Amino acid sequence: MNNARLDRLLEATxxxxxxxxxxxxxxxxxxxxxxxxxxxxRAGLPAVEAEADATMPTARARFGQYMARQQPTxxxxxxxxxxxxxxxxxxxxxxxxxxAIRAVASIGIVAIVALFVFQFLISDGGTASAGVLAPGxxxxxxxxxxxxxxxNGIRRVHLVSxxxxxxxxxxxxxxxxxxxxxxxxxxxxxxxxxxxxxxxGKQGQVGARTLVVSSGAGTxxxxxxxxxxxxxxxxxxLEGSILSFSLSLDLKTARVVxxxxxxxxxxxxxxxxxxETLLLxxxxxxxxxxxxxxxxxxxxxxxxxxxxxxxxxxxxxGAVAATATTSITAPSSPAAVALALSPNAFxxxxxxxxxxxxxxxxxxxxxxxxxxxVRTDTRILMGDTGVTHDGMLNGASNLVGYTVGVAGGFxxxxxxxxxxxxxxxxxxxxx
Amino acid sequence: xxxxxxxxxxPLAATSDDAEQLARRAAARxxxxxxxxxxxxxxxxxxxxxxxxxxxxEAEDIAAQVFEVAYSRADHFxxxxxxxxxxxxxxxxxxxxxxxxxxxxxGYEEELMDTTAPTLPDNAIGVDLREDLxxxxxxxxxxxxxxxxxxxxxxxxVTDTARLMDRSEDxxxxxxxxxxxxxxxxxxxxxxxxxxxx
Numbered sequence: 001m002n003n004a005r006l007d008r009l010l011e012a013t014x015x016x017x018x019x020x021x022x023x024x025x026x027x028x029x030x031x032x033x034x035x036x037x038x039x040x041x042r043a044g045l046p047a048v049e050a051e052a053d054a055t056m057p058t059a060r061a062r063f064g065q066y067m068a069r070q071q072p073t074x075x076x077x078x079x080x081x082x083x084x085x086x087x088x089x090x091x092x093x094x095x096x097x098x099x100a101i102r103a104v105a106s107i108g109i110v111a112i113v114a115l116f117v118f119q120f121l122i123s124d125g126g127t128a129s130a131g132v133l134a135p136g137x138x139x140x141x142x143x144x145x146x147x148x149x150x151x152n153g154i155r156r157v158h159l160v161s162x163x164x165x166x167x168x169x170x171x172x173x174x175x176x177x178x179x180x181x182x183x184x185x186x187x188x189x190x191x192x193x194x195x196x197x198x199x200x201g202k203q204g205q206v207g208a209r210t211l212v213v214s215s216g217a218g219t220x221x222x223x224x225x226x227x228x229x230x231x232x233x234x235x236x237x238l239e240g241s242i243l244s245f246s247l248s249l250d251l252k253t254a255r256v257v258x259x260x261x262x263x264x265x266x267x268x269x270x271x272x273x274x275x276e277t278l279l280l281x282x283x284x285x286x287x288x289x290x291x292x293x294x295x296x297x298x299x300x301x302x303x304x305x306x307x308x309x310x311x312x313x314x315x316x317x318g319a320v321a322a323t324a325t326t327s328i329t330a331p332s333s334p335a336a337v338a339l340a341l342s343p344n345a346f347x348x349x350x351x352x353x354x355x356x357x358x359x360x361x362x363x364x365x366x367x368x369x370x371x372x373x374v375r376t377d378t379r380i381l382m383g384d385t386g387v388t389h390d391g392m393l394n395g396a397s398n399l400v401g402y403t404v405g406v407a408g409g410f411x412x413x414x415x416x417x418x419x420x421x422x423x424x425x426x427x428x429x430x431x
Numbered sequence: 432x433x434x435x436x437x438x439x440x441x442p443l444a445a446t447s448d449d450a451e452q453l454a455r456r457a458a459a460r461x462x463x464x465x466x467x468x469x470x471x472x473x474x475x476x477x478x479x480x481x482x483x484x485x486x487x488x489e490a491e492d493i494a495a496q497v498f499e500v501a502y503s504r505a506d507h508f509x510x511x512x513x514x515x516x517x518x519x520x521x522x523x524x525x526x527x528x529x530x531x532x533x534x535x536x537x538g539y540e541e542e543l544m545d546t547t548a549p550t551l552p553d554n555a556i557g558v559d560l561r562e563d564l565x566x567x568x569x570x571x572x573x574x575x576x577x578x579x580x581x582x583x584x585x586x587x588x589v590t591d592t593a594r595l596m597d598r599s600e601d602x603x604x605x606x607x608x609x610x611x612x613x614x615x616x617x618x619x620x621x622x623x624x625x626x627x628x629x
Contacts, residue, residue, distance in 0.1 A: 007604040010611075011589060014582075034611040037618065041583040044564050045478065048584070052477040055491035059477075059498075063469055066499045067462075230491070269488055299488035 010034055054134075058230050058267060065229060132164050132228060132257055132267055136249035137200040138379045138421060140286050140346065140407070141166055145192045155185065156205070159194060162265060163243035163257040164228060167205045168196050175409020175418050177347070178213045187213050195286060197346055197407065197420045199377070200246070209420050210346055210409030228257050231268040231292065231301060238266060238292045239306060245285035247275060247379055247421065253300070254278075256285070258292065271295045274303035276381050279423040281305040283407030284348035347417050349406040352428055353399045359392075360416065363404055371416045372406050381423040392422070401427045454515060460505050469498055472516055476523050478584050482568050483527050483576065493530060497523045517595040524577060567617035575610035582607055 006027065013019045013031050023031060133139055143161030150156070157168045170185050178187050188194065188211070197210035231238065240260040247254045254275035258266050270278075274295065278285050288305060295301040349372065351365035361372040374380070380389055391397030403425035411418045456464035476497050481490040500522050501508075501515075508518055568576050574596070581587040581595055582603075589607075593600045 003605065003608070007601070007608050010608050011604050033615060034608060037611045037615045038583050040618065041564065041579060041614070044482070045584055048478050048481045049474065051481065051487045051490070052474040055477065055487060056473050059473060059491055059495040060469060062495050063498045067465065067502060070502065299486065299492055
């Protein structure tokens with residue numbers, strides 16, 4: 001076969017979709033083989049395009065910030081004029097003109113920052129949370145209710161917080177906690193502050209599993225959606241409070257949005273060990289003060305918890321308030337124990353497993369005994385325990401003695417805790 | 432000023448006058464020019480690097496770096512009919528090469544293998560496909576990778592590919608055929624084309 005002729009036949013086939021009739025049998029077979037490879041290559045493109053669209057807002061924000069940082073360098077003036085390379089001097093040769101251009105550029109740099117921020121806010125999907133969440137993630141986030149709609153029986157709540165904007169779907173059968181008692185979704189009003197535990201759908205909406213409602217405690221006025229910026233290694237170590245936490249479906253990675261308290265909102269992807277560290281400290285990750293460090297691999301970060309004690313969430317800010325305490329005394333049921341442990345936050349249980357039957361764990365906490373229902377969609381982090389997911393669900397593994405953290409909601413019907421996330425820690429003897 | 436795309440224009444407008452004008456404004460670091468360049472080319476740059484890297488986060492990081500490097504070297508861009516896209520792709524190719532060299536020296540840690548695998552639960556076939564393609568791409572030469580990316584991932588014509596690679600159209604056709612053949616060998620007959628039987 002002649003290579004030049006094969007080149008021509010292949011290109012003609014790629015252009016028209018049909019192998020030219022003048023091709024011989026052997027040429028036809030060769031071109032068909034190459035065409036299948038080209039088709040295979042193209043088959044991978046839609047998924048990549050979806051990834052590109054998902055990452056574009058954060059990349060754009062990062063680029064905007066980069067240009068803003070370059071301003072002093074770009075506009076280095078005075079006696080420190082940099083020699084212009086030949087390519088540029090071919091465009092701009094007069095000194096006066098150069099000065100004018102620099103003046104224009106100085107205005108322009110300011111404009112571009114505003115432009116990029118503006119574009120980020122109006123980016124695809126109308127949400128500033130792109131990059132924070134991925135389909136299938138289990139997520140904990142909070143925010144102020146700025147809109148509510150009901151469509152085909154599905155109630156949707158729009159939240160704005162320092163971590164971004166989020167659309168949350170709320171059904172009637174989820175766990176709702178208002179104050180320290182079980183509530184229902186009808187309690188949600190505009191201006192309330194919500195904590196949401198849920199799972200991210202394919203369109204980026206959060207399907208709520210657990211809601212914690214703080215009536216009227218949201219940010220007053222119209223909150224401004226932020227621009228979380230992807231954390232880069234140069235910014236390490238970074239200390240701040242967690243505004244949102246999401247755990248991937250395969251449990252291998254997690255993402256946190258962290259407020260550094262100096263006006264910076266950062267998005268970081270953390271490794272599994274960091275996620276386990278965080279959840280073992282407090283299964284209710286929001287508000288936890290952490291220190292982000294290198295994660296041992298590109299694009300991944302590690303994490304150390306800075307708090308001495310688990311946080312309580314100050315509604316409306318996501319900031320860390322005083323240590324969780326409560327005036328409730330002598331809880332009368334396992335669920336009441338759990339609610340007492342976690343005022344104005346997700347139910348956050350820490351203790352030692354003292355018994356289990358099928359998918360129900362009996363957990364001894366500092367305040368009493370709680371019963372935890374492990375659902376089929378509960379995310380379970382096993383740490384180094386060797387316990388398997390199936391073993392936990394069907395009761396086959398002996399879990400007695402393991403320390404455990406649980407985040408979730410309260411099932412009013414069964415008086416049990418409904419687990420969104422379970423994290424197993426080292427084995428201890430139950431006291 | 433709003434970027435050109437909001438006015439319904441393609442920032443890479445077809446005329447060479449427009450392209451030269453955009454290049455001039457980019458060289459002067461005009462904000463609207465860089466806005467238009469980013470919006471016009473981010474997806475292409477991302478796709479170009481994605482098939483060479485393990486994860487979406489790595490690709491996003493490298494793609495973002497491409498624009499940062501381009502911006503920092505804006506006054507070095509010599510517009511002589513060479514499209515900005517070609518310049519960006521060149522930067523992307525170098526950054527990916529440097530990145531892979533670094534990783535090669537250090538070695539991917541096991542954790543990275545665990546944690547950079549795509550996590551979307553609903554496109555397992557897509558995940559396998561991308562990994563297979565990435566591994567197959569690794570076996571090609573740089574030029575072969577580039578021509579396949581431009582022709583089949585960025586959907587460039589032979590003419591545009593020739594211009595972007597600074598080659599003749601015949602050379603591109605020849606490189607394309609050899610690259611597809613090499614890819615076919617690397618894929619070991621794996622076929623994800625829609626008409627393939629499971």
